[in-house]
Amino acid sequence: MRADVITIFPEYLEPLNVSLVGKARARGRLDVDVHDLREWTYDRHNTVDDTPYGGGPGMVMKTGPWGDALDEAIADGYEAGAHRPVLVVPTPSGRPFTQELAVELSERPWLLFAPARYEGIDRRVVDEYATRMPVYEVSIGDYVLAGGEAAVLVIMEAVARLLPGVLGNAESHRDDSFAPGAMADLLEGPVYTKPPEWRGRAIPDILLSGHHSKIARWRRDEAFRRTALNRPDMIERCDAAAFDKKDREM
Numbered sequence: 001m002r003a004d005v006i007t008i009f010p011e012y013l014e015p016l017n018v019s020l021v022g023k024a025r026a027r028g029r030l031d032v033d034v035h036d037l038r039e040w041t042y043d044r045h046n047t048v049d050d051t052p053y054g055g056g057p058g059m060v061m062k063t064g065p066w067g068d069a070l071d072e073a074i075a076d077g078y079e080a081g082a083h084r085p086v087l088v089v090p091t092p093s094g095r096p097f098t099q100e101l102a103v104e105l106s107e108r109p110w111l112l113f114a115p116a117r118y119e120g121i122d123r124r125v126v127d128e129y130a131t132r133m134p135v136y137e138v139s140i141g142d143y144v145l146a147g148g149e150a151a152v153l154v155i156m157e158a159v160a161r162l163l164p165g166v167l168g169n170a171e172s173h174r175d176d177s178f179a180p181g182a183m184a185d186l187l188e189g190p191v192y193t194k195p196p197e198w199r200g201r202a203i204p205d206i207l208l209s210g211h212h213s214k215i216a217r218w219r220r221d222e223a224f225r226r227t228a229l230n231r232p233d234m235i236e237r238c239d240a241a242a243f244d245k246k247d248r249e250m
């Protein structure tokens with residue numbers, strides 16, 4: 001997979017050099033190029049924003065720098081042999097970024113990220129590139145950030161861990177919360193490791209029993225309990241038939 005990120009804060013994307021995404025890059029599973037939008041400004045102050053037409057708070061990011069930056073990133077990607085880019089625009093008004101969408105994006109060969117700042121990018125930029133490629137306008141949650149760079153980090157991590165050969169245990173993402181069909185879409189239950197006792201707190205006996213089907217049932221029950229507590233909405237969505245099927249398999 002190829003990923004290009006255009007931003008006025010390239011240093012914000014430094015975390016893409018470490019941990020899971022950094023490993024995916026080192027293993028050649030992912031190529032990431034971060035571009036400073038101000039390289040496509042030609043005035044003394046490297047201006048990327050201006051006042052909004054129609055008035056209102058804040059500033060709007062200008063068409064010129066974004067158009068020139070996107071055109072060059074796209075041309076360079078094609079020259080490097082990449083094809084079929086999609087434009088990913090983090091925005092508070094976007095569709096929710098979900099595990100399902102992470103899977104969809106992980107199957108794309110080239111992601112072009114346009115994290116904005118200020119009040120966002122002049123709408124004509126998205127309208128222009130939507131004539132050339134699929135555009136995903138996504139929001140990572142119901143809270144307000146100051147820009148899209150944090151969303152790029154979230155999206156890149158969620159996508160990179162789904163790329164083949166990136167996660168140690170290739171299957172482990174299939175049991176994720178939110179992964180379609182995993183544990184009837186329940187949250188993860190509690191996890192434990194050595195030592196067997198810590199500050200007077202022991203491990204649930206069942207986990208030391210070696211009885212795998214009973215352990216699996218205990219884990220499912222704990223997952224159900226946690227989901228009912230923190231995400232009752234997911235319980236309604238939970239497919240009772242799938243749940244009963246899991247029950248019979250244990």
Ligand SMILES: N#Cc1c(-c2ccc3ccn(Cc4ccc(CN5CCCC5)cc4)c3c2)n[nH]c1N
Binds near residue numbers: 120143149
């Ligand atoms: N993903 C994601 C995001 C973002 C996000 C993503 C990208 C940008 C680019 C700029 N901002 C700042 C901003 C914040 C609020 C508004 C709305 N206006 C405020 C007053 C009148 C309406 C416009 C921009 C961004 C925020 N926030 N929350 C998420 N889950």
